[in-house]
Amino acid sequence: MAVALDNNKRHQVVIIGGGFGGLYTAKHLAKANVNVTLIDKRNFHLFQPLLYQVATGTLSPADISSPLRAVFSKSKNTQVLLGEVNDIDPKAQQVIMGDQVVPYDTLIVATGANHSYFGKDNWKESAPGLKTVEDAIEMRRRIFSAFEAAEKETDPEKRRALLTFVIVGGGPTGVELAGAIAELAYKTLKEDFRNIDTSEAKILLLQGGDRVLPHISPDLSQVAAKSLQKLGVIIQTNTRVTNIENNIVTFKQGDEVTEIASKTILWAAGVQGSAMGKVLAERTGVECDPSGRAIVEPNLTIKGYENIFVVGDLGNFSHQDGKPLPGVAPVAKQQGEYVATLIQKRLQGQTLPAFHYNHVGSLAMIGQNLAVVDLGFIKLTGFLAWVFWLIVHIYFLIEFDTKLLVVFQWAWNYITRNRRSRLITGREAYVEAKTVNNITQVAS
Numbered sequence: 001m002a003v004a005l006d007n008n009k010r011h012q013v014v015i016i017g018g019g020f021g022g023l024y025t026a027k028h029l030a031k032a033n034v035n036v037t038l039i040d041k042r043n044f045h046l047f048q049p050l051l052y053q054v055a056t057g058t059l060s061p062a063d064i065s066s067p068l069r070a071v072f073s074k075s076k077n078t079q080v081l082l083g084e085v086n087d088i089d090p091k092a093q094q095v096i097m098g099d100q101v102v103p104y105d106t107l108i109v110a111t112g113a114n115h116s117y118f119g120k121d122n123w124k125e126s127a128p129g130l131k132t133v134e135d136a137i138e139m140r141r142r143i144f145s146a147f148e149a150a151e152k153e154t155d156p157e158k159r160r161a162l163l164t165f166v167i168v169g170g171g172p173t174g175v176e177l178a179g180a181i182a183e184l185a186y187k188t189l190k191e192d193f194r195n196i197d198t199s200e201a202k203i204l205l206l207q208g209g210d211r212v213l214p215h216i217s218p219d220l221s222q223v224a225a226k227s228l229q230k231l232g233v234i235i236q237t238n239t240r241v242t243n244i245e246n247n248i249v250t251f252k253q254g255d256e257v258t259e260i261a262s263k264t265i266l267w268a269a270g271v272q273g274s275a276m277g278k279v280l281a282e283r284t285g286v287e288c289d290p291s292g293r294a295i296v297e298p299n300l301t302i303k304g305y306e307n308i309f310v311v312g313d314l315g316n317f318s319h320q321d322g323k324p325l326p327g328v329a330p331v332a333k334q335q336g337e338y339v340a341t342l343i344q345k346r347l348q349g350q351t352l353p354a355f356h357y358n359h360v361g362s363l364a365m366i367g368q369n370l371a372v373v374d375l376g377f378i379k380l381t382g383f384l385a386w387v388f389w390l391i392v393h394i395y396f397l398i399e400f401d402t403k404l405l406v407v408f409q410w411a412w413n414y415i416t417r418n419r420r421s422r423l424i425t426g427r428e429a430y431v432e433a434k435t436v437n438n439i440t441q442v443a444s
Helices: 020-027 048-055 133-152 156-162 172-188 218-231 276-284 329-347 382-396 400-416 427-443
Strands: 011-016 034-040 044-046 065-067 078-082 087-089 094-097 100-103 106-109 113-116 164-168 202-206 233-236 240-245 248-253 256-261 264-267 270-273 305-310 362-367 370-374 379-381
Touching: 011 020, 011 100, 011 329, 020 034, 020 106, 020 329, 034 329, 048 133, 048 172, 048 382, 087 276, 106 329, 133 156, 133 172, 133 264, 156 164, 156 256, 164 172, 164 256, 172 202, 172 218, 172 233, 172 362, 218 233, 218 362, 218 370, 218 379, 276 305, 362 382, 370 382, 379 382, 382 400
Parallel strands: 011 034, 011 106, 034 078, 106 305, 164 202, 164 264, 202 233
Antiparallel strands: 044 065, 087 094, 094 100, 113 270, 240 248, 248 256, 362 370, 370 379
């Protein structure tokens, strides 16, 4: 039975996390008779599906980021707070950020997921993942630094290691990274160096399962694999990485163990719920799955707490077909919209049926003019799929000016076949350049 919430005072909604789930919840509460407080440790919303294009020099971080205050500048009922939530107090209905306390009537936790190295966290330094702007910039630094170092390297064995790129994980991120690096090596950078032939680069994609893109139909997965192979990517399926150490990747296929020397190892394999999953478990007793995601009820609340919702990648929603929903933007978007509607219904003494995800399809970019799209009722490959992929990603970008910027960048890259954001940045890059400069000065 629906229970009317106390509406004598303005209802206080607190949202933790400005990703797709949190953002769309707040956007759909913009005209509601509630006060919304959106808390995030970053001051911007990041369009994660395009992070790989930052990592490979197609786009810059600003192209796929939207300042949260700008997004909600006209939403007068919405307050944005920059900070990190350390704890929650469900009994007092408070969110704790260091020494600051934020009260709530309804709490939405949408803090997403992090990389999972399956208990091998020491691999993180050697094989960075791709979840944040900093991750993308670090990947970009490593990818382009490898080519620069190879240009100066005279030892053939060391040069081979510099021109060997290993991507662990054959899901969308791994496939898109592999395709983008292949296009860099075999097309974009081919005329840029004098001492190396970038087309001699080796791009290796390691997948634990029996096929890449296991979330789409087997026939499209096969198309994607063949397209990657035409680009020059070497795919190894049924492959388990057993060690990453000293620029050596060790992997096992059946009983066969192989070691590959590589200076650039990129992680696109597993994910785990953010640290808020553990906080929720400790404070509310909610059960979490092995990946640290909170098991949610059919209406996206957690058991025993009707005023605490978990949306997006941090939640395990398995009420539709017995399997958890995938950690993709459409899921988080639909969940955010559902929760926003349910909150408003409750204020009117009403309720909603259980959440139901309307699957809108699966897609992945492989390379220029190459993509696969599975909409269920229709499957697309090649150029048409590529155009559809572009349209969908433009649609999901938040701000209008961001959409224009990305369209312009893509159009320019398509015409010139160049990537203008091939910057090697970061403190490590500065230290490396300074060291080389000092050596040159001493030599002279």
